[in-house]
Amino acid sequence: MTPRLHIPRPHRRGFLTAAAGLLGVSALGGCDRFAASPTGQRALRAGEDANLFVQRLLLTPASLAKEFPDSEISPWFKPNGTIEPPDRAYKALAAKSFDGFKLRVDGLVERPQDLSLADLRALPARTQTTRHDCVEGWSAIGKWTGVPLAEVLKRAGLKPNARYVVFHCADTMEYAMSGGEDEAEPEKTANPSMETRPEGAENQASDSQAAGAEAPNAEDEASQGTPVRYYESIDLTDAYHPQTILAYDLNGKALPVSNGAPLRLRVERQLGYKQAKYIQRIELTEGLTGIGDGKGGYWEDRGYEWYAGI
Known part of the structure; x- marks a missing residue:
């Protein structure tokens, strides 16, 4: 069976939004409060999507560790x-x-x-x-x-x-x-x-x-x-x-x-x-x-x- 990617690949807009959001978080003094907020949770989820996007973009499904x-x-x-x-x-x-x-x-x-x-x-x-x-x-x-x-x-x-x-x-x-x-x-x-x-x-x-x-x-x-x-x-x-x-x-x-x-x-x-x-x-x-x-x-x-x- 041919390997298939079934998780939707994040859109480029989502990747850029994630990057901007995470940069913004780094500049905040109240990071814990931000992370616990709905906005913070969305930013962290977007950051995970960005990680997945970059990993799958740079590596083919067969790229080896x-x-x-x-x-x-x-x-x-x-x-x-x-x-x-x-x-x-x-x-x-x-x-x-x-x-x-x-x-x-x-x-x-x-x-x-x-x-x-x-x-x-x-x-x-x-x-x-x-x-x-x-x-x-x-x-x-x-x-x-x-x-x-x-x-x-x-x-x-x-x-x-x-x-x-x-x-x-x-x-x-x-x-x-x-x-x-x-x-x-x-x-x-x-x-x-x-x-x-x-x-x-x-x-x-x-x-x-x-x-x-x-x-x-x-x-x-x-x-x-x-x-x-x-x-x-x-x-x-x-x-x-x-x-x-x-x-x-x-x-x-x-x-x-x-x-x-x-x-x-x-x-x-x-x-x-x-x-x-x-x-x-x-x-x-x-x-x-x-x-x-x-x-x-x-x-x-x-x-x-x-x-x-x-």
């Missing part, structure tokens, strides 16, 4: 986001080395799929040594092996109105309590956020810990509320990019729990928070309004840009 020789692989690939999912079902799979794992592919597809790790490993694979750039300011180089997302989409067959690929993940980020408009703030889990990860937390995660830690029982989980699990999305242009893969190996070995086992997204021309970990389901959709709060991802619903091009 830089790849590195193995000699430059980082001695330790620092995890990002969640490093040890607390979820019962995930811990049960990790305890069995993910035997029984199935990737669900559904939504706007002709042939819904349930793919085991063996199924995924039997598909054509790609290996690439690339740099991960985190929004926190750090980078690491790793050697990823996985199945190109395009191969999975080809196997499922897209319906004509499919526009976005949504990734549903296993890691609970918080619990939303049921109730009315005055309900309490969602309860955060032990998952480290990108802003508040404890000092040295990255060193605490291991496959054995994730597999062996005591999992809460069903009643404990239910009492905490509805789990809000990580979710992310990309458009079909990035989905069909040759470097967009579902990675199951890192540096020649099975992906560690702290780095997203058994399966994580690598979309190499975007920042780290787009690289969804612990993927369990891939859904093809026409829009993003029904996903979380409608911005296309967990962090995007909390103010991050949907298009995080670098």
Whole structure:
């Protein structure tokens, strides 16, 4: 299938308006107040459109992110986001080395799929040594092996109105309590956020810990509320990019729990928070309004840009 760009390309007028608006913001003393205002929100959205416009203008759909020789692989690939999912079902799979794992592919597809790790490993694979750039300011180089997302989409067959690929993940980020408009703030889990990860937390995660830690029982989980699990999305242009893969190996070995086992997204021309970990389901959709709060991802619903091009 020929890759298609389904996000409308911003008009030149929109690009110039965005640039002018962002320049104006830089000259203001009350930037926080401006950013919280309707005008500020429109300007920030226009800035994101400008970023997407410039990236797609300068790069062809097949333009590759830089790849590195193995000699430059980082001695330790620092995890990002969640490093040890607390979820019962995930811990049960990790305890069995993910035997029984199935990737669900559904939504706007002709042939819904349930793919085991063996199924995924039997598909054509790609290996690439690339740099991960985190929004926190750090980078690491790793050697990823996985199945190109395009191969999975080809196997499922897209319906004509499919526009976005949504990734549903296993890691609970918080619990939303049921109730009315005055309900309490969602309860955060032990998952480290990108802003508040404890000092040295990255060193605490291991496959054995994730597999062996005591999992809460069903009643404990239910009492905490509805789990809000990580979710992310990309458009079909990035989905069909040759470097967009579902990675199951890192540096020649099975992906560690702290780095997203058994399966994580690598979309190499975007920042780290787009690289969804612990993927369990891939859904093809026409829009993003029904996903979380409608911005296309967990962090995007909390103010991050949907298009995080670098």
